[in-house]
Amino acid sequence: MLSKQQLIEYSEDARKNYVNHISIDCVVFGFHEGQMKVLLLKTNDEEKWYLPGGFVLKEEPIDNAAVRILQERTGLNKIFLQQFRVFGDPDRSKFHNDMYADMLPKEDNWFSGRFISIGYYALVDFFDVTPQPDQFSELCAWRDLDDMPEMQLDHENIYKSALDALRLQLNYQPIGYNLMPREFTMPELQKLYEAILGKKLDRRNFQRRILAFGILNRSEEPRKGGAHKAPYLYSFDMKNYQHALTEGFKGGW
Amino acid sequence: MLSKQQLIEYSEDARKNYVNHISIDCVVFGFHEGQMKVLLLKTNDEEKWYLPGGFVLKEEPIDNAAVRILQERTGLNKIFLQQFRVFGDPDRSKFHNDMYADMLPKEDNWFSGRFISIGYYALVDFFDVTPQPDQFSELCAWRDLDDMPEMQLDHENIYKSALDALRLQLNYQPIGYNLMPREFTMPELQKLYEAILGKKLDRRNFQRRILAFGILNRSEEPRKGGAHKAPYLYSFDMKNYQHALTEGFKGGW
């Protein structure tokens, strides 16, 4: 949490460096122990959590801004990012206006303005992430998809919207390279799909369908470990995966 | 086309009234005589055309801004609008910077800044539209999808991106209410789909598929007129249409 003095400095710096009126909010999805997770931030003072976000540098492409912001929160360089919507109601910024009303000059501070936010969702490997709080928070942590806390501003709306977009993406693009470890078993991949969709899938049909996409390579060695038949290990065939990403599955019309 | 003086005034007014750094670009699709059309603008001086667009008033929701802008260009009130992407490269505004370099003060004029543009596509009934040029143009006209002219800035990119989004929408949402007259025949609707997709479809299979969506009502009276069997007239069942719009077709997973 910033002191009043620091807040004033931040506000002045922001004015110098960032494009005014534009913000970026990111919904970072991770996957761990069969659960979809979302990366959230929180101050010690406030009860409510918020999404990682930030602003766009004056000469920076917006996609780069999203990458930069996420790098600061996760430590990751290569992140699968997808712009999915703009949130631009004029009263969505009211929160900041109120929050900093007594700390910053009423007019002409960075937070008093209106912000139109570009929503991105990101898919990341849970184990690669080292959650880093930002200047305004003490806590940066994963939260389970089915145990989401109350959120600030319109962030609940943004996160739900991101989940919808992600589910839609399942229908015409491969998912998983960014969420799974390099090698994984078929049941593990299935758990990812089930977590995203929030429902159970048939084991045998799932396998057939995924394999039909032609984006998986099966390695020779199975993974031993449980009191059961050792499952095969798979990895993504990056050539075909990339192709499927750009071309999409199934035609529709 | 504005004079230098008018341009300066516009620039000053814009600063007062609009949110800086944000613009809106609209790809307006219409359908006429079996052709998909896009509404474009042009000045007499310039060869290149551009998309209808504008800015967001300081207290205006962005969706309303898009509606307002399109109302000015088309005269229409009720327009099907879909936000589809943000275009935010820093050098996409270079064009305006150069164009007005000798007419406006170098620093601190409205057009010298960077603009991040929110892309919308719209579907409208061709016959309801009265194309209106804006302050910067003398010409506002429909252009055929398969005879598109050269365009300014990144507008070609934006338009192509809109077309992709529209084609994607065909796969999970109904299309047509906004593009067709109230009553239409099955072959007419088919032509719309063919125009959007840029390919021929099988008459019989098309009919089956569309009817299966359950969003059409067939009226009793057929339309006479050609030297052939009179085709039935259909209209959209708005209850089911709306439902399909929000719920989407086919499940995927």
Place this chain on the structure above:
DNA sequence: TCAAAAGTGTTAAGTTTACACCCATGG
């Protein structure tokens, strides 16, 4: 040797595709 979890296969139901024939109308 048994329970757990994974591999594999089959059949039935449902879609989609590719076609062919018949019907009303206006010239």
Place this chain on the structure above:
DNA sequence: CCATGGGTGTAAACTTAACACTTTTGA
């Protein structure tokens, strides 16, 4: 009376869904 374009039907190919049995492993 015939050419044009529209309505309708169907068999074959393909997908998807539902379901059962066998295999391997660690305890």
